[in-house]
Amino acid sequence: MRDDGTLDDQYGPGGTTGRSDVTPSPERPASTTASAPPRRPWSSLAGLSRTRFGSLRNLLLPGRPGSGPAWARVALATGVVCCLGLAAFAQARGEAVQPTTRAGSTADAAERAGGDAASRSLPRTPVATPSATPSATPSADPDTTRTPAPRRSPARPADPAPVAGLTRVQMINAKTIVTTGRKMGVPRRGLVIAVATAMQESNLYNYASGVLPESQNYPHQAIGWDHDSVGLFQQRPSSGWGEVGQLMNPAFATRQFLTALREIPGWEDMALTDAAQAVQVSAYPWAYAQHEWRATEVVDAFLGR
Structure with a gap:
């Protein structure tokens, strides 16, 4: 002041340079009048x-x-x-x-970032390009999740190679006889008798009949002319063994033969040729015996010794 x-x-x-609030100064120093002090920004x-x-x-x-x-x-x-x-x-x-x-x-930046994050969370349809692959699902942790091993079905035993001089087709027909007899509970002796009988009657081929043209409408491997006899066991529809179509089925023909065999008292203790003749009533009853050893070898090939 x-x-x-x-x-x-x-x-x-x-x-206010050179002045004091306590002691007044009548004169101002010449050096302070040259320029004003710099102003500070507010x-x-x-x-x-x-x-x-x-x-x-x-x-x-x-x-x-x-x-x-x-x-x-x-x-x-x-x-x-x-x-x-x-x-x-x-x-x-x-x-x-x-x-x-x-x-x-x-x-705004947060909003843009949030918009991007939201768009990434939406499901996206992959562009159909040659190199595009479908999005994979998150893989499971192998340490905590174990994929059960696929169950393997038991290996089916391979069919035995043909034995006793038979062809592959003959072995397939013999297998049908053995498999059908096992399902019926027939013992091994009955299976040998059935195979030996089919060897004598049809040489283990499924025969149709030239006398019955109807029989040729079913799967067959040969044609015979012995009256109306058909199938592996040359059974005659006219004798009551069954219908033509039924007898042309190897499994059905086998069931018919084994059913008749088990009805013969004491068949298990009979000679093979006598047991076969009791069922077939053939004009050559002694002919079945010649096939016994071969029939035994065939059954053993499927069932084991």
Whole structure:
């Protein structure tokens, strides 16, 4: 403050350099009048308000050069207050807008990131390209999940090679006789008698009859002319063995023969040729015996010794 009671104008030439609030200085050092001190940027609204209102107070005090009449000072003060208010409001708004803008940018980036994450979570249809592969399901942890090993069906035993001079077709027919007899519970002796009988009657081929053209409509491997005899055992439909189509089925013909064999009392202790003749009633009853050893070898090939 000066000796005359007025306040120093800190923005006037020389400012407050070299002055003290305790000891007045009538003269200003020449070195301080050369240039005004640098102004600091206003960092806050409070500092701006203190400085601007200090300047306004100096303007309103009487005795300062150029202060003028009271109404001029009032008008000038009003204009300065309005300008300072607008400047303070603009600065405050600018400081408040910047965080909002940054926050808005951050929010926009988060929204974009969220949009991308949401789109990645949606199911996507793979583009049909030659190299495209269907999306694989998440693989299970091999340490915690074990895929059960596929169950293997028991290996089917291979059919034995033809024995006793038979062909593959003859062996297939012999297998039908053995398999059908086993299902019926017929002992091994009965199977040997059945195979030996079929060797004598049809040479283990499924015969149709030239006398019965109907028999040729069914699968067959040869054609015979012995009356109406058909099939592996040359059974005659006219004698009540069954229908033509039934007797052309090797499994059915075998069941018919073995059923008749088991009805003969003591057949298991009879000679093979006698047991076969008791069922077939052939004109050559002794012919069955010649096939016994071969029939035994065939049965052993399927059942083992």
